[in-house]
Amino acid sequence: MFVHLDNVKKSYETGEVSTTVLKGVGMELDKGEVGVILGPSGSGKSTLLNILGGIDRANSGKVTVGGIDVTGLDDNQLVEYRREHVGFIFQFYNLIPNLTVGENVEIVSNISKSPLEIDKVLKAVGMLDKKSRFPRELSGGEQQRVSIARAVVKNPNLLLCDEPTGALDFNTSRDILKLLQQINKDYGTTILMITHNTAISAMANRVYKVRSGEVIEKNVNETVVPAERIEW
Numbered sequence: 001m002f003v004h005l006d007n008v009k010k011s012y013e014t015g016e017v018s019t020t021v022l023k024g025v026g027m028e029l030d031k032g033e034v035g036v037i038l039g040p041s042g043s044g045k046s047t048l049l050n051i052l053g054g055i056d057r058a059n060s061g062k063v064t065v066g067g068i069d070v071t072g073l074d075d076n077q078l079v080e081y082r083r084e085h086v087g088f089i090f091q092f093y094n095l096i097p098n099l100t101v102g103e104n105v106e107i108v109s110n111i112s113k114s115p116l117e118i119d120k121v122l123k124a125v126g127m128l129d130k131k132s133r134f135p136r137e138l139s140g141g142e143q144q145r146v147s148i149a150r151a152v153v154k155n156p157n158l159l160l161c162d163e164p165t166g167a168l169d170f171n172t173s174r175d176i177l178k179l180l181q182q183i184n185k186d187y188g189t190t191i192l193m194i195t196h197n198t199a200i201s202a203m204a205n206r207v208y209k210v211r212s213g214e215v216i217e218k219n220v221n222e223t224v225v226p227a228e229r230i231e232w
């Protein structure tokens with residue numbers, strides 16, 4: 001398995017209080033697959049994604065990605081892992097406001113070992129003609145396209161998306177999902193996506209339902225539905 005989480009546990013200590021957020025999560029994804037994590041607010045989805053992406057650490061259990069034992073990495077190795085292998089897409093884009101579209105993508109490309117061509121990636125997300133614009137001059141959907149370009153330019157093995165369509169209307173969401181599906185197909189990028197929207201799970205190979213820090217249901221879809229046919 002390309003992505004493998006085994007019995008991952010996580011709790012946060014705030015003062016004297018300990019909150020258990022993940023209670024022994026198991027998850028698997030083959031190379032080139034799309035996975036969807038569904039679950040209510042506060043169920044631990046973002047924590048799970050952050051551990052997988054090397055932003056946060058598990059207290060126990062094992063996480064491997066493409067043969068790398070992520071749980072065994074020291075802080076420097078974790079930075080390297082994030083930089084080389086993982087692309088992140090968030091609900092609220094997180095673009096740098098005083099850099100243009102091109103520059104937002106370029107700063108990531110500059111610190112990557114084997115980046116893709118910036119213009120090629122901007123073209124793939126339909127933003128090449130707006131390369132010189134600033135984020136404030138773009139719609140939400142366009143900003144999300146740029147944040148996808150920024151994540152994809154480093155040619156990551158794993159693309160982690162935390163509610164990528166959470167702030168977008170139906171049509172724009174569907175365009176963004178189509179784009180993610182296209183990237184999965186064209187670059188063979190393994191994608192794991194958090195969503196509240198159960199309809200989106202139709203485009204995934206594997207679906208994980210999470211509740212209160214536990215996986216309560218795992219499904220493997222025999223057929224994957226093209227994003228343009230998803231309705232909600």
Ligand SMILES: Nc1ncnc2c1ncn2[C@@H]1O[C@H](COP(=O)(O)OP(=O)(O)OP(=O)(O)O)[C@@H](O)[C@H]1O
Nearest residue numbers: 012014019021039040041042043044045046047048
């Ligand atoms: N750094 C932290 N310190 C303390 N508690 C935290 C921290 N990060 C998350 N939590 C708690 O862990 C629980 C799970 O949070 P998480 O963000 O993973 O849930 P989620 O399923 O992604 O929720 P949402 O859908 O609302 O984003 C929440 O109760 C949250 O308050």
